[in-house]
Amino acid sequence: MELVNKELKYKKLIIGLSVAIPLAVAVLFGVKIEGYDFTFLPPIYATINGVTAVLLIAALAAIKKGKIKLHENLMKACIALSASFLVMYVLYHMTSESTPYGGEGAIRYVYFFILISHILLSIAVIPLVLFSFVRALSNQFDKHRKLARVTFPIWLYVAITGVVIYIMISPYYVH
Template identity: 65%
Template sequence: MTKETKKYNKWIVILSITIPLVVAILFGVKIDAELPVFLPPIYASINALTSIVLIASFWAIKNKKVKLHENLMKTAIIFSVVFLVLYVAYHMTSNSTKFGGEGNLRIVYFIILISHIILSIAVIPFVLITYVRAITNNIELHKKIAKFTFPLWLYVAISGVVVYLMISPYY
C-alpha cells in the first residue's frame, strides 16, 4: 500500500463515519425558513439522473471509453453530493411526510425505504474506495470493488426515486 493510498484510506474512514453522523445530527436541527422551491421532486430527479449516469458510465467502460467513464463517474459523485445537500436542506426546513398507504403497499414502502437508507450509508465507503483506486491507477482492485459498488449505488439511486414516487401523494 502506497503512502498516497494510506492517506486516502484515512479520509475514506473519516468521511464514511462523518457523513452519516452529520446527516443524522442535521435531521434534528430545524430551521424556521421557507425554501423558494419544493425540493423533493428536485432531489428525486437528481437521483434519477444519477442512475442514468451510472448506467451510461457502465456502458462507457464496457465499450472501452475510459475518459467518458471517468467523466460520468465524477458527474455521478457530484450529483450524489448535490442530492445529499438538498435532502438535508429540505429536512432541516420541513417536517417529514408520513406515508399514507395501507396494507401490503405500506410494507413494500417501508422495505424499500429501510433498505434504501441502510444501503445509502453502506455505499459511501464503497464509492470512495472505488474512486480512490481509480485515481491512484490501481485498476485491477478498482474493477474488483466496482462490481459491488455499481449495483449498490444504482439501487440507492433508483430506490430513492421509488420512495419519492410512493410518498409524493402524501406531501
C-alpha cells in the same frame, strides 16, 4: 513507499467521511430552521437520483466499450450529483417536517422495506464509491474493477429506490 502512504492517507479520510456524513445527516435531521421554504426540493432531488441512475448505466456501457475518459467523466458527474442530492436532502429536512407515509395494507410494508434498505445501503455505498474512485485515480485498475463490481449495483439500487420512494410518498406531501 509513497503509494502506500497515499493509500493510508486516503483510507483514513474515506473512513472518516464514511462515518462523518451519516452522523452529520442524523444530527442535522434534529435541527429545524424556521422561516425557509424548501418544499420544492423533493422532486428535484428525486430527479437527481434518476439522472444518477441513468449516468451510472451509461458509465458502465462506456467502460465496456473502452471509452475510459467518458467513463471517468460520467463517474465524476455521478459523484457530484450524489453530493448535490445529499445537500438538498439535508436542506429540505432541516427546514420542513418529515412527511409520514400514508399508504395502507401490504404496500405500506413494501414502502418501508424499500425505504430501510435504501437508507442502509446509502450509508454503505459511501466508502464503496470513495474507495472505488481513489483506486481508479491511483491507477489501481484491478482493485478498482473488483470493488466497482460490488459498488455499482448498490449505488444503482440506491439511486433507483430514491426515485421510487419519492413517487410512493409524493401524494402525502403537504403543499
